[in-house]
Amino acid sequence: MDRRDIARQVARAASTGSSKSYKERPSINWYASLVLIVVLGLLSIIYSRYELTHATKATSTSGKTTYAAFSFDVCGTQLPNLPKAPASAKAILTTNGHGVLHIPPSASKGGKNTLGYFVKSYPGMELSSSVIRYPGQSAYRNGERCAKGTPDAGKAGVVRVETWSSFKVATGTPVSGNPSSVVLTNGMEVTMAFLPSHSSVPRPSSGTVSQMLTDMSGVKPTTSTPSSSVPAGGVPTQAPTSVPTGSIPTAGIPSAPSATGTPVPSHSNTPSGSTAKSSATNTSGAKTGSGSAKP
Numbered sequence: 102m103d104r105r106d107i108a109r110q111v112a113r114a115a116s117t118g119s120s121k122s123y124k125e126r127p128s129i130n131w132y133a134s135l136v137l138i139v140v141l142g143l144l145s146i147i148y149s150r151y152e153l154t155h156a157t158k159a160t161s162t163s164g165k166t167t168y169a170a171f172s173f174d175v176c177g178t179q180l181p182n183l184p185k186a187p188a189s190a191k192a193i194l195t196t197n198g199h200g201v202l203h204i205p206p207s208a209s210k211g212g213k214n215t216l217g218y219f220v221k222s223y224p225g226m227e228l229s230s231s232v233i234r235y236p237g238q239s240a241y242r243n244g245e246r247c248a249k250g251t252p253d254a255g256k257a258g259v260v261r262v263e264t265w266s267s268f269k270v271a272t273g274t275p276v277s278g279n280p281s282s283v284v285l286t287n288g289m290e291v292t293m294a295f296l297p298s299h300s301s302v303p304r305p306s307s308g309t310v311s312q313m314l315t316d317m318s319g320v321k322p323t324t325s326t327p328s329s330s331v332p333a334g335g336v337p338t339q340a341p342t343s344v345p346t347g348s349i350p351t352a353g354i355p356s357a358p359s360a361t362g363t364p365v366p367s368h369s370n371t372p373s374g375s376t377a378k379s380s381a382t383n384t385s386g387a388k389t390g391s392g393s394a395k396p
Contacts (some may be wrong), residue, residue, distance in 0.1 A: 104124045106107045123259055126339040129351065134280055136244060137322070142158065158242070158310060164205075164206025164207075165206065166203055166204060166205050166206065167204045167285075167287035167288075167317075168201055168202065168203060168204065168287060168288070168313050168316045168317050169201070169202045169204065169286070169288070169289040169290070169291060169313070170200055170201055170202070170289070170290045170291070170305040170309045170310050170312075170313040171196075171201075171202055171290070171291040171292070171293070171305060171308065171309075172200055172202060172291075172293070172303075172304075172305040172309060173233075173235050173293050173294070174291050174292060174293075174294040174295075174296065174302065174303055175233075175235065175238075175241065175247075175251070175294070175295045175298070176247035176248065176251035176252065176253040176256075176258060176295060176296065177247075177251055177296065178251055178252060178254030179303065179306065180235050182196075182198060182199055182200035182309065183196055183198070183200070183223065183226075184198050185197055185198045186222075186223055186224070187224065192219070192220060192222035193205060193207065193208050193213050193218075193221065193222070194208060194213070194219040194222060194285075196213070197221075198310035199309065199312040200264050200305060200306070200308075200312065200313075201313045201316055202219060202285065203316070204285055204287075214282060214284060214285050215281060215282060215283060215285065216228070216262075216277075216282075216283040216285060216291060217280070217281025217282060217283070217377065218278055218281075218283065219285070219357075223236065224236065225237060227240060228260070228262075228280060228281070228293055229260070229279060229280070229281065230278060230280065231243045231260055231291060232260065232327075233260045233294075233295050241258065241260070241295040242260075243258075243260060244258075244259070245258060246258070246259055247295075248309045253296065253300065254298045257297065258295045258296050258297055259295070259296070259297070259298050260280075260293075260294075260295055261275065261295070261296055261298075261302055262275070262276040262280040262283070262291065262292070262293050262294070262302075263275050263292050263294070263302040263304075264274065264283060264287070264289060264290065264291050264292075265289065265290040265291075265304055265390050266286065266289055267288045267289070267290075267309050268288065268290065268314065269312075273290075273292075273302060274306060275302070280293070287317065288313070288317065290304050290305050290313075291305075291312065292305060294305055385391065
């Protein structure tokens with residue numbers, strides 16, 4: 102074969118190996134890496150969904166209801182505890198009418214364990230950084246003056262909210278900004294008030310806090326009634342030392358004999374003392390008569 106032909110074949114093979122089509126051909130490692138990335142992504146999504154579902158089920162089965170005490174104070178007057186919300190409200194956060202808020206475990210999902218959610222779900226109640234309304238009453242806005250007949254009559258008031266993390270905490274924490282974002286925790290105390298800016302915010306009453314602690318303990322209070330039965334220990338075996346006062350019947354006491362030998366009849370309504378005296382008189386008289394009589 103001619104050397105020139107051999108040179109042409111070598112050149113042709115070299116040009117074919119370095120052609121554009123050969124350089125753009127993807128390698129098998131690239132496809133394998135792409136498949137591996139897709140598989141790992143799917144596995145991570147499946148695992149994340151499993152963890153989320155598993156955590157939700159654990160919270161709903163092992164979680165416990167938490168409790169918080171709350172109160173309203175308007176112009177220095179502590180308002181009555183909110184009555185139990187009507188069934189039509191269908192609120193997740195409920196109150197039993199004793200000033201205690203019941204927070205189920207499911208309330209933490211979706212941010213429903215906040216003060217704002219409770220206010221929104223209770224009919225007629227309103228609360229913000231500038232407005233407060235107790236259900237059934239007029240709303241109070243920042244700068245308004247307290248009505249006559251209240252302890253702070255004539256003074257301008259502002260909406261104030263203060264919290265205590267526990268009944269053991271002596272000093273409350275004022276809420277700045279919108280109070281709707283306050284997260285309700287177990288054992289917390291909350292007071293929603295409309296007061297002058299220099300006045301102190303009172304915490305919920307001792308009765309409300311006591312009811313909250315009772316609910317937290319899970320022990321239902323029992324009412325004791327006085328017993329009219331025989332006291333503990335059975336019937337006493339020792340005879341009473343005191344003798345009942347009153348007249349002693351004389352029907353069973355024999356009367357003293359008279360002078361003639363005929364017994365004097367006794368009456369049940371005659372005191373025993375007078376009977377004895379009369380008998381003694383008759384006896385002495387009989388003796389005297391028999392001594393002075395002569396045959």
